[in-house]
Amino acid sequence: QVQLVESGGGLVQAGGSLRLSCLASGNITSITHMGWFRQAPGNQRELVASITKERSTTYADSVKGRSTISEDGNLRTVYLQINTLKPEDTAVYYCKLDGWTIVGQNSVSLVEAWGQGTLVTVSA
DSSP states (O other): OEEEEEEOOEEEETTOOEEEEEEEEEOOSEEEEEEEEEEOTTSOOEEEEEEETTOOEEEOTTTTTTEEEEEOSSSSEEEEEEOSOOGGGOEEEEEEEEEEEEEETTEEEEEEEEOOOEEEEEEO
16 A cells, blocks of 8 residues: 655745645555646646656646756655746645556556645635
8 A cells, every 4th residue: 555645735825935745655666657736626637747767857837947846766755846836826736656566476566646635725
């Protein structure tokens, strides 16, 4: 079982910054991707940023240039820094993990896990 716990959300004024954290715990052989998604009321969940085991990063156009995804060296802790926050950044932010784990001799299982989400509210 893999658990993800996000933290760092809260109420921020427009123009401010915040840093979200996601801590992965549990038994997993290899984490291949970690990502941050967000979902605003009435909207679908969307990718904000992701980072791979090879440290390749991807950003949504809406946050490109003002956000940074980083990790602690083994993808067990991932951070999302967003600067120059806008009211449209208001959403619940979720952390997602992709990886695999050894389940038996010559057998692996793909792993996907989501955190419970942390609310970010940006006031105008």
